[in-house]
Amino acid sequence: MELSESVKELIRKARIVSFATWNETHPPEAIQRFQAADDEGRYLTEADAAALRQLAPESAALVPVALQLRDRVSDIVDEARSHLLTEFPTITEPGGGLYPPERASACWRDFWHFLRCITYGIAGQHTDYLSPEGLHYMELLYQELRVPLDAMVVGLHGIKTASLNQMDAPTGEAIAPYFDPLIAELAKFRNSSDGLSRA
Secondary structure: OOOOHHHHHHHHHOOOEOOOOOOOOOOHHHHHHHHHHHHOOOOOOHHHHHHHHHHOHHHOOOHHHHHHHHHOHHHHHHHHHHHHHHHOOOOOOOOOOOOOHHHHHHHHHHHHHHHHHHHHHHHHOOOOOEOHHHHHHHHHHHHHOOOOHHHHHHHHHHHHHHHHHOOOHHHHHHHHHHOHHHHHHHHHHHHHOHHHOOO
8 A cells, every 4th residue: 555645745744652751760871772762663672771780770669561562462452453353343343433454454563563662761750751742743643544433442441451461460550550651542533533433
């Protein structure tokens, strides 16, 4: 599927992560580590984790959990996908919001990236890891592409559940709040674009 120039521009602008408020807890070198990972669209590496433990030790307790989620991302996305397809069984069939298959693939890719963004918040122990401007452009992008927003919110809940299933109970409780800001923002997309939310 060939994307229009306007869609390509929205994709470039839909950078939903921001570390603008992290200055009080992280030195510039630590923030640069997070920023480089986001710029490259990747999860934190072992080298990033080691640097963060040195640069911001008081905020690094959950860094190993972020790496665990990174290492289990395939299982987490698979579980979230299964959950979504149970809730919306015809969504990948002709006439469904994730048809043809390229649309479904893009959705599962978004799941991978959603978890990536959430792991930055976990690793930095910040629930304020989202960019209002980037979210605005992502909403415009999703409207332009007629993304089935109800299904995406269900999928994001599925990512949270699947991630917590990978953890013991105390760790799950510790990381649960980091999923909620993104779920809440995506739910706002759904509310503000009524007519586009049907799967």
